[in-house]
Amino acid sequence: MEHDHFFPQPTREIAEKRAALAPEAMEAWRNFSRTVYKEGTLPEKYKQLIAVAVAHVTQCPYCIRSHTALAIRRGATQQEVMEAIWVAAEMRAGGAVAHSALAISEMEKLENPS
Template sequence: MDHDHFFPQPTREIAEKRAALAPEALEAWRNFSRTVYKEGALPEKYKQLIAVAVAHVTQCPYCIRSHTALAVRKGATQEEIMEAIWVAAEMRAGAAVAHSALAMDEMEKLAGK
């Protein structure tokens, strides 16, 4: 099934319009992004693996595609990328389990009334 119609393809025209509408904010974001992903205490490959995992949690299709490609370019293997995705899936599922305490608390409050 083709889901491309849900998300417009990034184009030069979209990028140019975004830049024209908020040039200072876009430049600040670009500088921030360059700073965050450059080699530091964490190698660039690890940073891209983190980005792949987070992209799956935030469910950003553009981020999934771009950071997967960047992770591969920085030397990540398919196995490393898939493991990062599974870590993200576990964290997302774990959050749902942990937050069930809120529902349990609310149910107990309502039962006590």
């Protein structure tokens, strides 16, 4: 890809170095991740679709790639992945609209100083 130089490709060496630098934290994170994504009340497919949506809101390219692939492997269709992305887009835009109340409140304070 054209912009791959912005984000290094994940490699075994990077993963090993990350684990070596903080082994206890890495193991705790791995256990947490395995626990969160295992089949439960929500099927793994749904959990991966949620992860795809959240990855787009957090804008993590590594997460987008990995969770998109995992969602497809767990049975999601391309249409379901895209629909999850649209839900994320609406939520992100909705947050901006909702937070406009802060700007409106501040502008009102400036118009009517006490």
